[in-house]
Amino acid sequence: MLSRTNVLTYLEDSTRRNPNAIAVIDESGTYTYARLLEDTQHVGSALARCGACGSSVIIMLRKSELALACMLGTLQAGACYVPIDTSAPTHRLRHMAATLGNALVVAGEKNADAVRQALPGQEVLIAEELLRQPVDTGALEAARSHTLSCDPAYVMFTSGSTGTPKGVAVSHGAIASFVDEFVRIFGFTSEDRFANQAPFDFDISVKDVYGSLAVGATLVLVPRELFMQPQALVDYLEKNQVTVMVWAVAALCIASAYHVLAPGRLQSVRQVLFSGEVIPRKHLDAWLRCLPDARFVNLYGPTEITCNCLYHVVDRTAAYPQGLPLGRSFGHCEVLLLDEADRLVTEPGRLGELVVRGPSVALGYVGNPEATGRSFVQNPLNGLYHDRVYRTGDLAELLDSGDLVFRGRRDNQIKYMGHRIELEEVDKAFEDLPGVQRCRCAFDARRQRLRVFFEGTADEAALPRLVADTLPASMRPSSITRVDSMPLNKNGKVDRAELLRTYFPTKSKEGR
Structure with missing residues (x-):
């Protein structure tokens, strides 16, 4: 497969294959691939006229098809999108906006005034108005011609050790290198329906969005409120016949903690992929009992390496006395286990830091060269040529099987x-x-x-x-x-x- 220079080709290719297939389901209704693509073109044209090309666009919208159209529309305009929680504290929002420099800001009709109050002097574009702007094919083509695979597609802010959040910039090429491998390994198809749990400012959602677009599947946006109503949550998943759940462990535990899982429920689900932290064994067992025929996968990877670099398919017959493994690396990257002297750990039972190399490593931290220089470094095992790696700060133990098991943090993260x-x-x-x-x-x-x-x-x-x-x-x-x-x-x-x-x-x- 030719390398993708722009992740919009996932949407465009799936639209060409089946324009009338359902791309997104949200609280407002259903949207076909043709409709989603058209919406992104309207938004992209409007943003291009605002001079977005080569810059960043803050998206402050409730999770919806409109939010997704604005994110992808930002890419249409040759810019990178920055999803930020609509409930972000003012101090945090101002810091993120200052870090990005001259970013455009997009909000909805209902929250635009609040965003203007939080960011005085900042022009706030209204998402619903962007959708009503005419498509400018010439502007979109010009923006596309300036976009390279090494350009950032999105920035997501994570917690920072200095007391301020850090913006991780991830390129089109990094997303494509992960998504192509993700789709290949887990065999997603156009018949799948992804239950999107994570907010768009949380990188677990990247797997839902681009995984579904890559194969022409349906993205079901689960309303945030349902995670406070476990029974209603399960009912919603059943109503929408979801087949794939790529969820944070904390979200899975909501259903298992309130005992709403039972054999016979959620029978359309065929794969559950979880990440974010170590899943408690009792919660995993509850899900395994509920879905006896589904595949469960433990995923590992920080935002800085684009979603995930390790995976382990859960063996229902295994006791895992040493803990659930992080597994082995995806084919697009290499995960090194290095000891305190930066030597490769090859002896089972020893600990080391997880270090990741490959095309999915992020560009770095926006406006923070010091932090970038500390974490994105030259591969200590390679002194011959430039070979950039990301030091995760996570510790793991090498098992006899060759798998890795998480053993905590080097620092206070x-x-x-x-x-x-x-x-x-x-x-x-x-x-x-x-x-x-x-x-x-x-x-x-x-x-x-x-x-x-x-x-x-x-x-x-x-x-x-x-x-x-x-x-x-x-x-x-x-x-x-x-x-x-x-x-x-x-x-x-x-x-x-x-x-x-x-x-x-x-x-x-x-x-x-």
Whole structure:
């Protein structure tokens, strides 16, 4: 297959094959491939007239066909899209907009005023109005001619260790290299119906969007509200006859935790692919019992390598005493396990850092050359020519089988509720509040809780309300505790583990 220079060709090819096939189902209705393509052309023409080519476009829309049309329409205009949660705190939104520079902003009729208030002086384009603009074939062709496979297609912001989010820029070529392999390995077809769980600003959604477009399948956009109604969620999936679920572990656990899974339910589902964190065995078993004939796959990979680099097909007969493996690498990339001296780990039982190389490695962090230089580096095993790799910071153990098992983080970055969080960002948000002299948070892995500890005079009861202006819901702690002083480790740094042991010992009650 010829390499793709633009991921819009997935949509265009599937439209040519079957223009009347259903591309998207959302709360408003169904949309064919022909309609989706036409919508992207209207949006792209309007954005091109606004000078979008070569720049970035912030998309602040509720998950819908309209949002998808604006994202892909941005690509039609020769720009890269930046999906941002409509509920993002103002401080965070302003930082992301400043990082992007002269980005255009697209919002909906219902939230445009709120976005204008959050970004004073910024022109906000209305998505519904963009759809009504005429298609300018010449402008679209000109934009396409300037787009290369190495150009960014999207930017997604992740938590940053300096207390500010980092924007990961991912190219057209990186998406294509992953999606082509993803589709090949798991055999998706035009008959599939993908149940999209993840928000568009979470890179799990990239697999749904481009996986379905690549084969001409249907993308079913599951309303966010249903994840607070487990029974209604399962009913919705059945009503829409979904066949593929590419979900975060936290989302799968919602259904299994509330015991709405039972044999005979969700019988149209043939594949469940999960990622984001280690799935608890009891939750996995509940899903396996519910879907005895479905294939379950554990996926691994950070945003910086474009979705995933490792996969493991769950063996229903295996006990996995050492933990569910991350598996083996996809064919488009290579995953290295390097020890502290950057030597390749080849002996089973040893730990190392996961380092990824290949065409799906991201371009880097937007406007942050220092962070880019720390994580996107020359392959330490290759001193002969330029060979860029991404250091994930994740530790893994090599098993006798050749598989890899996740063994934690090198630093203070964690996975919480399916989101990647760096503890320092939470620390900084609290330390910026009045009355907080120092803050350190810690992840209580046993209870799956994020705990905050602080020194100072601030009112503990008032802090959750104050920090809500800075931190998104996924980064807010389960508990806030004032301490007289922070325990230190032998290196003179605050010992986060000791904080947990002192204030939340193993035998303490959950409600503490």
